Amino acid sequence: MNLFCVGLSHHRANVETRERFTGGSETDCLLRHAGCAEALVLTTCNRVEVYGAAETRVTTEEIAGCLAHKIGPNRTGGSSEDISAFYRYEGPECVEHLFRVASGLDSMVVGETEVLGQAKKAYETARTSGAAGACLHRLFQRAFRAAKHVRTHTDITRGSVSVGSVAVELAVKIFGDLAGRKVLVLGAGETSERTTRALVSRGVTDLRVSNRSLERARELAALVGGTAIPFDSWPEQCREIDILITSTSSEAALLMAENLAPMLRERLDRPLFVIDIAVPRNVDPAVNEMGGVYLYDIDSLQSVADQSLALRRQQIAAAEAIIAGHVLNFKETLERGLNWRGSSATHPNIAENPLRPSEL
Amino acid sequence: MRTIVAFWGGTFRPGRFNFFAIGAGFIFQTAFLAMRGHELHRCPLTNLFEVLIFLAWSIALIYMVVGPAYRLSLMGAFTAPLVLIVQGFALIAPIDIRHPVKLPPNPWLEFHASMSMVAYGAFALAGIAGVMYLVQERQLKTHQFRSIFHHLPPLSDLFSAITRLLWLGFVLYTLGLASGFFVGQPLPRVQVVCAVAVWLLYAAILQGKYLRWLAPKRVAALCIVAFSAALTLLWGITFSAQLHSIP
Numbered sequence: 206m207n208l209f210c211v212g213l214s215h216h217r218a219n220v221e222t223r224e225r226f227t228g229g230s231e232t233d234c235l236l237r238h239a240g241c242a243e244a245l246v247l248t249t250c251n252r253v254e255v256y257g258a259a260e261t262r263v264t265t266e267e268i269a270g271c272l273a274h275k276i277g278p279n280r281t282g283g284s285s286e287d288i289s290a291f292y293r294y295e296g297p298e299c300v301e302h303l304f305r306v307a308s309g310l311d312s313m314v315v316g317e318t319e320v321l322g323q324a325k326k327a328y329e330t331a332r333t334s335g336a337a338g339a340c341l342h343r344l345f346q347r348a349f350r351a352a353k354h355v356r357t358h359t360d361i362t363r364g365s366v367s368v369g370s371v372a373v374e375l376a377v378k379i380f381g382d383l384a385g386r387k388v389l390v391l392g393a394g395e396t397s398e399r400t401t402r403a404l405v406s407r408g409v410t411d412l413r414v415s416n417r418s419l420e421r422a423r424e425l426a427a428l429v430g431g432t433a434i435p436f437d438s439w440p441e442q443c444r445e446i447d448i449l450i451t452s453t454s455s456e457a458a459l460l461m462a463e464n465l466a467p468m469l470r471e472r473l474d475r476p477l478f479v480i481d482i483a484v485p486r487n488v489d490p491a492v493n494e495m496g497g498v499y500l501y502d503i504d505s506l507q508s509v510a511d512q513s514l515a516l517r518r519q520q521i522a523a524a525e526a527i528i529a530g531h532v533l534n535f536k537e538t539l540e541r542g543l544n545w546r547g548s549s550a551t552h553p554n555i556a557e558n559p560l561r562p563s564e565l
Numbered sequence: 566m567r568t569i570v571a572f573w574g575g576t577f578r579p580g581r582f583n584f585f586a587i588g589a590g591f592i593f594q595t596a597f598l599a600m601r602g603h604e605l606h607r608c609p610l611t612n613l614f615e616v617l618i619f620l621a622w623s624i625a626l627i628y629m630v631v632g633p634a635y636r637l638s639l640m641g642a643f644t645a646p647l648v649l650i651v652q653g654f655a656l657i658a659p660i661d662i663r664h665p666v667k668l669p670p671n672p673w674l675e676f677h678a679s680m681s682m683v684a685y686g687a688f689a690l691a692g693i694a695g696v697m698y699l700v701q702e703r704q705l706k707t708h709q710f711r712s713i714f715h716h717l718p719p720l721s722d723l724f725s726a727i728t729r730l731l732w733l734g735f736v737l738y739t740l741g742l743a744s745g746f747f748v749g750q751p752l753p754r755v756q757v758v759c760a761v762a763v764w765l766l767y768a769a770i771l772q773g774k775y776l777r778w779l780a781p782k783r784v785a786a787l788c789i790v791a792f793s794a795a796l797t798l799l800w801g802i803t804f805s806a807q808l809h810s811i812p
Contacts, residue, residue, distance in 0.1 A: 476781070
């Protein structure tokens with residue numbers, strides 16, 4: 206049985222090309238028309254891939270035809286230039302590629318874990334429809350194990366890589382549990398809304414929103430479950446809040462060190478986390494020099510995200526070593542011929558053998 | 566050492582290794598102290614060597630009691646080097662000098678000395694939590710994050726641990742100090758002055774914290790300074806006790 210992977214990803218194909226090869230009934234086409242004994246389609250934002258097992262070689266064009274609905278009843282899309290964007294991996298290379306994909310090493314954001322969930326979902330869909338048999342079962346189960354191994358033995362998934370998640374991670378590192386923390390959102394823009402939502406998702410319930418337009422403040426407050434505060438009374442809130450998010454369009458700084466100093470004396474034992482995502486900045490940078498105040502502007506947050514990404518990249522070698530071990534082990538299994546000659550009959554109960562709960 | 570090497574190589578994974586490593590060391594320390602106590606027929610606190618081994622044992626004991634309860638990641642990694650330094654110094658330096666002990670064993674005196682040493686263990690852990698707090702605080706303040714940032718606990722958790730350890734140490738030390746008044750014999754003046762100075766130092770830190778005179782960062786820094794000072798005074802207490810041949 207030949208094991209192969211044919212696909213498109215962000216490395217070689219732009220989004221227009223990728224979206225031409227996503228549809229709904231590719232697996233059926235791959236099994237009925239292209240000659241695959243087993244087939245699984247993995248579709249994410251950045252990739253469309255077919256993992257298959259076949260007795261005879263299935264060409265890339267046939268796979269691409271199924272993905273573009275050129276073979277079978279629905280014949281649309283897909284040019285010859287598009288075909289050149291496809292990559293193809295066979296045997297051990299296919300195994301290694303899947304292990305890298307499942308571990309997040311091939312992702313646009315290295316170490317992201319969403320792809321593992323998507324791979325599990327794709328496998329589950331193929332298993333329940335009967336498209337995935339013994340070969341793909343073994344391959345994907347091992348891929349999930351390799352991904353878990355990489356995640357628990359390296360820092361590849363550590364740190365946040367988007368501005369909103371960085372803000373939340375920093376808040377957690379300052380306050381621990383965010384439930385019960387008081388947050389003031391100054392300015393009701395889209396970025397502050399996203400950051401606020403990220404904090405709400407981590408348990409923040411006490412939200413106050415202030416904006417020059419009280420109406421807009423009320424709208425955002427209603428959206429995030431907070432309270433609208435008149436704009437002229439927000440400075441007083443600094444006495445009791447824990448987190449301040451500023452994103453107003455003010456040309457001048459709204460919060461100066463000298464204004465904050467008297468309020469800080471009253472809250473010496475409580476830190477204040479200030480997230481200034483406005484451009485130009487709403488908070489005087491000198492505020493970060495004050496004891497117990499942690500000020501992050503948009504550049505600092507981006508810098509933290511970049512540091513996390515750099516840290517993840519440093520872990521690639523360690524992750525690759527783990528994957529190499531799993532590939533070697535899987536290759537040995539392959540060479541022993543334990544799982545490749547047979548059909549699902551050699552793997553009894555495969556249809557009744559869903560993923561373990563821990564893997565779902 | 567294993568943790569430091571793992572951090573250096575970027576391969577650190579949180580686990581129970583430090584807890585079990587310190588636990589294994591604790592068993593050996595306990596065995597040594599038991600044998601020495603059996604030999605002396607009294608609490609083995611008769612010279613600086615025994616005091617330092619007892620201190621290392623107390624640090625390990627407090628870590629094993631509070632470490633899992635506070636769930637402070639990496640506390641073991643920070644505790645182990647201190648235990649290594651204290652015990653290493655005790656083993657390397659020629660300080661295991663046997664002095665003739667003139668006085669018969671006195672339960673109050675032994676309770677006073679041992680309780681004070683266990684309190685020192687709690688103060689040491691408070692200092693260690695203080696170091697962890699300052700490391701994490703600096704990273705948050707300067708926006709420069711190393712791999713350790715992701716493994717260290719949040720500032721609020723560290724500060725809670727510092728507060729609890731300070732209280733634990735303070736209560737134990739107060740008990741030890743109070744029991745000194747029941748010894749039934751006059752203790753050397755230097756010893757009393759040093760012991761009261763340590764008590765006042767920690768009382769001042771707790772007072773400053775509760776009256777909100779001290780910010781968390783300053784409390785963390787003071788825990789390190791106070792433990793360093795307490796260690797120096799401990800030397801003075803032990804030296805003075807040896808001069809008077811009192812355990």
